[in-house]
Amino acid sequence: MNRRVTLVEVAPRDGFQPIGPFIPSEEKVAFITQANAAGLHRIELGSFVNPKAVPQMADTGEVLRRTAALPRLDAQVLVPNARGVADALAAGARHLVYVISASDAHNRSNVRRDTAVSIAEYGAVLQTLPAGIAIRLNVATTFDCPFDGRMDAGLVLERLAQMLAFRPDVEVGLCDTTGRAEPEQVGSLVRECLRRWGGTTRFAFHGHDTYGLGLANVSAAWQAGLECFDAAFGGLGGCPFAPGATGNVATEDVVWMFQRMGVETGVDLQELLGLATRAAALPGASPGGRVRTALASATRCA
Numbered sequence: 001m002n003r004r005v006t007l008v009e010v011a012p013r014d015g016f017q018p019i020g021p022f023i024p025s026e027e028k029v030a031f032i033t034q035a036n037a038a039g040l041h042r043i044e045l046g047s048f049v050n051p052k053a054v055p056q057m058a059d060t061g062e063v064l065r066r067t068a069a070l071p072r073l074d075a076q077v078l079v080p081n082a083r084g085v086a087d088a089l090a091a092g093a094r095h096l097v098y099v100i101s102a103s104d105a106h107n108r109s110n111v112r113r114d115t116a117v118s119i120a121e122y123g124a125v126l127q128t129l130p131a132g133i134a135i136r137l138n139v140a141t142t143f144d145c146p147f148d149g150r151m152d153a154g155l156v157l158e159r160l161a162q163m164l165a166f167r168p169d170v171e172v173g174l175c176d177t178t179g180r181a182e183p184e185q186v187g188s189l190v191r192e193c194l195r196r197w198g199g200t201t202r203f204a205f206h207g208h209d210t211y212g213l214g215l216a217n218v219s220a221a222w223q224a225g226l227e228c229f230d231a232a233f234g235g236l237g238g239c240p241f242a243p244g245a246t247g248n249v250a251t252e253d254v255v256w257m258f259q260r261m262g263v264e265t266g267v268d269l270q271e272l273l274g275l276a277t278r279a280a281a282l283p284g285a286s287p288g289g290r291v292r293t294a295l296a297s298a299t300r301c302a
């Protein structure tokens with residue numbers, strides 16, 4: 001098991017996107033600047049999707065430009081199709097998160113096409129991608145689909161094999177979009193992925209805490225051998241296309257857990273708590289996580 005882990009902060013994308021009231025660009029930039037200063041250097045700061053479908057992400061190009069000079073920041077942006085890739089590259093993005101749903105029903109709801117069509121488009125995109133552009137492949141609904149329920153691991157592995165056949169040296173995010181994955185399911189799929197592709201492909205786990213299993217699933221993925229995890233400060237999140245899905249696992253909870261276990265995250269928990277508390281209070285946000293409240297009351301009791 002890895003004694004040092006990498007956390008990818010996804011609140012500015014996954015956490016902010018379901019929030020109704022528009023968060024001004026300067027406020028987004030301030031959150032990203034503070035997260036980066038707290039040691040979260042990999043940040044998913046927005047997405048290039050249809051702004052009519054997700055208006056909160058309409059200023060991703062602006063946010064990208066205004067954070068470009070931050071030291072050590074590895075800014076990634078989510079793209080669901082070739083058009084998103086073109087828009088992201090035109091805006092100066094250097095690290096793309098290409099999302100495809102393992103489940104047809106969720107993929108159709110997201111981008112109105114079957115998974116196989118998205119996989120073919122991903123293959124074509126890879127051929128035209130300029131040198132020096134990093135890519136993470138996020139496989140949504142890896143464990144569970146809001147429409148089809150629990151995913152068949154055999155089908156997921158088959159689709160992963162099709163995606164990785166184009167290019168195995170990408171980072172793959174195994175995404176529990178609905179938060180209905182359980183630790184045994186996560187551990188078992190992670191072990192199988194590492195057994196098949198661990199030599200060439202780096203895997204990450206992206207969890208939601210909808211049913212309270214967020215941290216348990218992160219722990220299971222870590223015990224199975226992963227060292228890269230997505231999380232959102234304030235436990236913000238929820239997918240506009242996954243009905244009932246709530247927040248991502250809270251970054252502060254993940255940091256606190258790994259600290260207790262003596263696993264290095266590189267994150268300053270005190271700095272993170274300040275910004276997570278502010279994020280949780282954003283108008284229209286539905287925050288999650290436990291550690292903010294627990295640490296605040298621990299201080300009061302002392």
Ligand code: ZN
Binds near residue numbers: 175177248
């Ligand atoms: Zn998510």
